[in-house]
Amino acid sequence: MPLPTFSALVPAYLARRTEVATDQIAIAVAVHPGLRALHVRPGQFVKMAVQGATGTHHEGLFAMSNAPLEDTLEDGGLDDDGTAIGPTSMLRFLLRTNNPEGGEAADALATLRIGAPVMVSEPAGVGFDFARAKDRHLAFVATGTAMAPVRAGIEHALARPTGARSISLDLGLRSPSHLAHASELGRYRAHGIDTHVHYSEPLEDGSVIGPMAHEALLARLLEAERARDVFVVAVGQPAMVKDLRARLVALGADPADVVSNY
Ligand SMILES: Cc1cc2nc3c(=O)[nH]c(=O)nc-3n(C[C@H](O)[C@H](O)[C@H](O)COP(=O)(O)OP(=O)(O)OC[C@H]3O[C@@H](n4cnc5c(N)ncnc54)[C@H](O)[C@@H]3O)c2cc1C
Known part of the structure; x- marks a missing residue:
């Protein structure tokens, strides 16, 4: 199936990150509620752009791990300075890191400061129809x-x-x-x-x-x-x-x- 055309990327921020398994992180990205509302089917994904530590720009495609109607408000947390962020509209992801075949955006997200800006597209793809x-x-x-x-x-x-x-x-x-x-x-x-x-x-x-x-x-x-x-x-x-x-x-x-x- 060919990839769809992605919308323009809009500002969001990294709200939470957890190392969940070998070379894998789970993250929550806080997005505008209007964008969150466009996540209507499981299986949809977004394009995400993130700046690496040296100012380099990386883009990746990531599929949401939360179901569209799943409550993700608990992902609101504290940024690296201890300032409260959220609760707000979250999208959750599971990312492979340290992949020798690529995945620089995921690696950048693995070290990005909590609360730092990222850019995301609207949810894309037709998702799963059961x-x-x-x-x-x-x-x-x-x-x-x-x-x-x-x-x-x-x-x-x-x-x-x-x-x-x-x-x-x-x-x-x-x-x-x-x-x-x-x-x-x-x-x-x-x-x-x-x-x-x-x-x-x-x-x-x-x-x-x-x-x-x-x-x-x-x-x-x-x-x-x-x-x-x-x-x-x-x-x-x-x-x-x-x-x-x-x-x-x-x-x-x-x-x-x-x-x-x-
Ligand atoms: C639209 C889109 C969205 C994406 N979303 C994400 C995302 O959210 N997160 C992310 O990390 N990546 C994402 N990717 C990248 C890609 O889908 C993953 O890299 C892919 O799912 C493989 O996962 P892995 O690297 O963890 O697998 P690996 O750890 O490399 O492999 C997992 C298992 O699969 C087995 N395996 C390997 N080849 C085969 C085969 N031919 N048949 C059966 N088993 C096999 C391996 O032996 C291993 O046990 C996305 C890509 C696209 C295009």
Whole structure:
């Protein structure tokens, strides 16, 4: 899916930052309430511009980890000088840092002063529409920090039931130390979501050693003979999404039953 055209970037500020797992930070960005109101579907993302320590300008695309209707007021906090900021309208994100393949904007956000300005676009992308999940199995697949938009999708589905008969999550990570927000997985299980975490190591040539999230979902669907009775939200490495869609279509699924957020 081609990326959409982004709106002009408008001022916002970094309100909160937490190191949540190896090479991952969760941040909250305070935005104008009018911009927050344009976040209408899980899976949407923004363009964000940030100034690095040496005055360099970096831009990145980041998907919101909060569901549109989720209460984010608690993110109002104190800036580095102890001055109260917020509560105001927040967008939350989960960012990979120290990525050797790029991600300078995320690295700049990892060291930016709390309260410092950033620039953000309006939420973009069509997000996830769960209409096709009604009376079927709704499967979420995420790799790495792609858990951010998938988290938004799950929170949305919990708050606004989709009519799906069952829900599952397959999350692919490099190691247990890469698991952000571990307690949320326990909450998902308590809600009856069939939740699995798979650990694998990507190699430079694009191959992967270890069990892969989408393979695990495919194996379960095959065993239950449900490959045509599923609506899949898959986010992460494009190769993973492509492979999952191709293999489900080969099993008789409709290509429209495997969606991503971009
Ligand atoms: C519109 C848009 C929004 C984005 N939003 C964000 C964001 O909010 N935060 C962010 O950090 N990045 C974001 N990105 C960048 C990108 O989506 C992430 O880098 C991507 O999700 C991979 O995450 P990772 O680097 O954490 O994965 P890695 O840690 O590199 O990999 C995670 C797991 O996936 C496995 N894996 C690797 N390849 C495959 C494969 N082919 N099949 C199955 N499993 C595989 C690995 O073995 C590993 O276990 C965005 C990009 C775009 C275009």
